[in-house]
Amino acid sequence: MRPCFKLLSDALIDQIIAEGLGLLMDPGVRVHNAEALELLAAAGAPVDLDAQIAHIPEELVRRALETAPSEFHLYDLDGEPVVHYGGDSVQFDPGSAAITILDSKTQQQRPAVTNDFVDFVKLVETLPQLDAQSTAIICSDVPEEVGDLYRLYLALNYMRKPIVTGAFRKDTWWTMKELLETVAGGQQELVARPIAIFDVCPSPPLLWSDLTCQNMIDCARHRIPSELVSMPLAGATAPVTVAGAVVQHTAECMSGVTICQLAQEGAPIVWGGSPAAFDMREGTTPMGAVGTWLIDGAYTEVGKALGMPTHAYLGMTDAKVVDAQCGLESAGGTLIAALAGVNMVSGAGMMDFESCQSYEKLVIDAEIIGMAKRLIAGVDPREDPIALTLMRELGHRADYLAQPHTLRWFSHEQVLPSSVIDRKSLDGWKRQGAKTAWERAGDRVRELLAGYQPTSMSDDMRAELRAITQQAAQRFGLGELPPLPEA
Amino acid sequence: MSNTLLPEITDALVACDAASAVALTQQALASGLEPLTIIKQGLVPGIEQVGERFQAGEYFLPQMVIAAKAMQQAMAVLEPELQARQQRVDSAGVVVIGTVKGDIHEIGKSLVATMMSASGFQVHDLGVDVPSQVFVHKVRETNADLVGLSALLTTTMTAQREVLRALEESGIRDRVRVILGGAPVTPEWADSIGADGYADDAVGAVQLSKRLLG
Ligand code: B1M
Numbered sequence: 001m002r003p004c005f006k007l008l009s010d011a012l013i014d015q016i017i018a019e020g021l022g023l024l025m026d027p028g029v030r031v032h033n034a035e036a037l038e039l040l041a042a043a044g045a046p047v048d049l050d051a052q053i054a055h056i057p058e059e060l061v062r063r064a065l066e067t068a069p070s071e072f073h074l075y076d077l078d079g080e081p082v083v084h085y086g087g088d089s090v091q092f093d094p095g096s097a098a099i100t101i102l103d104s105k106t107q108q109q110r111p112a113v114t115n116d117f118v119d120f121v122k123l124v125e126t127l128p129q130l131d132a133q134s135t136a137i138i139c140s141d142v143p144e145e146v147g148d149l150y151r152l153y154l155a156l157n158y159m160r161k162p163i164v165t166g167a168f169r170k171d172t173w174w175t176m177k178e179l180l181e182t183v184a185g186g187q188q189e190l191v192a193r194p195i196a197i198f199d200v201c202p203s204p205p206l207l208w209s210d211l212t213c214q215n216m217i218d219c220a221r222h223r224i225p226s227e228l229v230s231m232p233l234a235g236a237t238a239p240v241t242v243a244g245a246v247v248q249h250t251a252e253c254m255s256g257v258t259i260c261q262l263a264q265e266g267a268p269i270v271w272g273g274s275p276a277a278f279d280m281r282e283g284t285t286p287m288g289a290v291g292t293w294l295i296d297g298a299y300t301e302v303g304k305a306l307g308m309p310t311h312a313y314l315g316m317t318d319a320k321v322v323d324a325q326c327g328l329e330s331a332g333g334t335l336i337a338a339l340a341g342v343n344m345v346s347g348a349g350m351m352d353f354e355s356c357q358s359y360e361k362l363v364i365d366a367e368i369i370g371m372a373k374r375l376i377a378g379v380d381p382r383e384d385p386i387a388l389t390l391m392r393e394l395g396h397r398a399d400y401l402a403q404p405h406t407l408r409w410f411s412h413e414q415v416l417p418s419s420v421i422d423r424k425s426l427d428g429w430k431r432q433g434a435k436t437a438w439e440r441a442g443d444r445v446r447e448l449l450a451g452y453q454p455t456s457m458s459d460d461m462r463a464e465l466r467a468i469t470q471q472a473a474q475r476f477g478l479g480e481l482p483p484l485p486e487a
Numbered sequence: 488m489s490n491t492l493l494p495e496i497t498d499a500l501v502a503c504d505a506a507s508a509v510a511l512t513q514q515a516l517a518s519g520l521e522p523l524t525i526i527k528q529g530l531v532p533g534i535e536q537v538g539e540r541f542q543a544g545e546y547f548l549p550q551m552v553i554a555a556k557a558m559q560q561a562m563a564v565l566e567p568e569l570q571a572r573q574q575r576v577d578s579a580g581v582v583v584i585g586t587v588k589g590d591i592h593e594i595g596k597s598l599v600a601t602m603m604s605a606s607g608f609q610v611h612d613l614g615v616d617v618p619s620q621v622f623v624h625k626v627r628e629t630n631a632d633l634v635g636l637s638a639l640l641t642t643t644m645t646a647q648r649e650v651l652r653a654l655e656e657s658g659i660r661d662r663v664r665v666i667l668g669g670a671p672v673t674p675e676w677a678d679s680i681g682a683d684g685y686a687d688d689a690v691g692a693v694q695l696s697k698r699l700l701g
Contacts, residue, residue: 148642
């Protein structure tokens with residue numbers, strides 16, 4: 001039996017969906033994108049072109065929910081289906097698009113440069129707990145205008161795992177697609193074995209901005225998976241109640257699925273989000289608040305009830321250093337996500353809301369993720385009888401360390417932590433330098449980076465990726481891309 | 488009776504009761520109190536108390552925002568009377584604020600706008616995704632003292648520079664102070680593009696503006 005966690009009764013789910021559908025008709029959804037408005041109008045939705053508002057009837061939404069796939073895979077660069085969107089699969093990737101990196105020496109945030117993100121990608125490759133990469137950090141050493149595609153370019157050079165990404169502009173999406181197709185071996189190959197998924201964010205309340213709507217349509221048309229990141233901020237841009245925020249989330253996601261499926265029936269799209277229970281004192285969007293976790297858990301249940309693959313931003317912290325708050329918030333969110341059965345949980349490494357990435361937090365989070373995955377693997381009898389024969393054999397002897405049963409099962413039953421987690425005796429811990437979690441994490445980062453194995457990507461392909469990126473960067477006045485760090 | 492009306496207006500604001508604040512303001516006018524007296528002895532002490540309670544951690548943003556709105560509604564009642572008397576409230580300054588072109592992040596900018604108007608600034612909020620020229624026009628139209636530019640994306644920070652250029656090219660850069668804010672913005676960035684200052688949060692934005700205009 002798999003442990004899970006249920007927040008909503010069936011009746012409450014039905015009511016949330018009914019109210020979400022109600023919102024799509026009245027007041028409708030603001031759609032600041034001409035192509036989407038045309039698609040909706042052509043499908044029979046009443047559209048007010050001047051006000052850019054679409055009123056989306058239930059039949060359209062229901063049809064879209066039917067045609068949207070309930071599951072699909074992302075592939076690694078060796079062509080293996082390693083990430084499963086659908087059912088109760090639970091997988092993890094780092095939080096995306098941090099503006100800064102937490103400097104390992106000073107423990108201060110600073111703008112990241114090429115080297116920082118490359119090290120981050122390498123770390124993610126070496127951490128088995130992480131199932132996918134993400135374009136986690138923006139590099140400040142290239143023009144802002146190509147910040148989104150440059151991250152993807154860098155990651156592609158060092159990764160094998162699939163990647164969660166996103167575009168910040170309409171035009172850069174095309175370059176990103178070109179990079180992905182180059183790596184996948186062509187347009188059809190990318191469709192057959194997608195290696196990336198694009199985050200697309202509706203704007204609360206009930207708005208599709210031109211940019212992200214276009215990104216979603218372009219993804220759909222090319223059958224590149226997209227992931228809705230709807231973010232009701234409860235009490236600021238959404239009702240303050242958890243259930244109310246989920247109603248808004250439901251409406252925004254249903255509008256997204258509808259536009260996506262009108263652009264291309266059957267295009268893969270994920271029911272996801274990054275909501276927050278708005279902090280009423282600081283005016284911030286806490287990711288470590290229990291209210292935030294409740295919204296995530298609840299909308300995941302709604303998505304599953306509608307047969308959609310799911311995603312959530314969880315496992316982050318609002319702390320500014322890797323301290324106790326950092327650990328408790330990251331662990332809480334990660335465990336909730338795992339128990340809720342979120343297909344892709346984005347957030348590892350991320351702190352200070354969604355602003356900063358940290359290598360040290362990433363390796364600590366990997367331990368948390370390992371524990372969460374173990375937790376949902378649940379309790380397995382392993383043998384039948386479970387222990388009767390074994391215990392009768394041993395009688396009253398405490399000799400289990402010497403038993404084949406122990407050898408057979410210990411590494412399945414237990415999560416064997418890395419040196420990040422301290423379980424030494426007090427003296428043993430002192431002998432090893434009495435290191436804090438932060439220091440142990442730093443050691444682990446260095447150790448993992450030293451063990452990173454370069455990918456087998458050919459020099460030709462690397463050159464091709466560079467040429468594509470270089471060309472895009474030149475449009476914004478960058479002469480030469482920063483050199484790629486050694487693999 | 489008029490003696491109790493003024494403290495009642497204060498109390499209505501502190502209780503975040505917009506309907507009463509407006510009704511009491513109307514009563515106060517009808518009872519012959521001067522609009523400036525109503526403002527200085529009724530409304531301003533109220534909003535100040537709300538601000539103090541917020542600073543003390545006793546009040547939260549909903550109280551702050553609702554009290555600020557209540558104050559605006561009460562001011563709207565008094566505005567025609569002030570005009571009729573050719574009087575003006577001493578404003579801390581005229582502010583034009585918005586989120587720059589290409590950027591639709593709204594919440595931080597709106598919080599800053601609310602705090603500024605609660606602190607006595609006359610605020611013109613242009614919303615989000617605001618083209619440079621719209622800032623320029625509004626500054627001209629309102630004779631603004633200060634422009635606030637919010638940007639939440641590394642890709643749209645550059646638009647802050649464009650607004651500064653546009654103000655420069657229109658020859659009105661010298662007439663206004665320009666402050667910046669938003670998650671990726673840093674004091675160094677503000678310096679490097681020639682803005683007058685940077686604020687980390689809404690309270691900081693108010694303090695900075697008061698310092699710049701004081
Ligand atoms: C004039 O003087 C001043 C002075 C002080 C000023 C000031 C002006 N303006 C702000 N301040 C300061 O005072 C305020 C009050 O204390 C503060 O304002 P803030 O705005 O910082 O704080 C608010 C009170 C609460 N905070 C917020 O409202 C922002 C929270 C986060 C999560 C966020 C949100 C909510 C949204 N987002 Co966006 N979003 C993120 C944000 C993460 C983060 N850590 O900031 C950020 C900024 N977003 C990001 C991204 C990538 C995007 N977002 C996008 C969209 C959105 C939503 C629309 C969905 C939503 C905004 C909803 C709305 N109506 O405003 C997209 C862009 C759309 C666009 N063109 O603008 C999109 C590109 C995602 C996509 N692919 O679609 C990231 C930026 C990365 C980067 N390197 O630039 C991001 C850091 C999250 C992340 N890590 O991915 C101070 O900064």
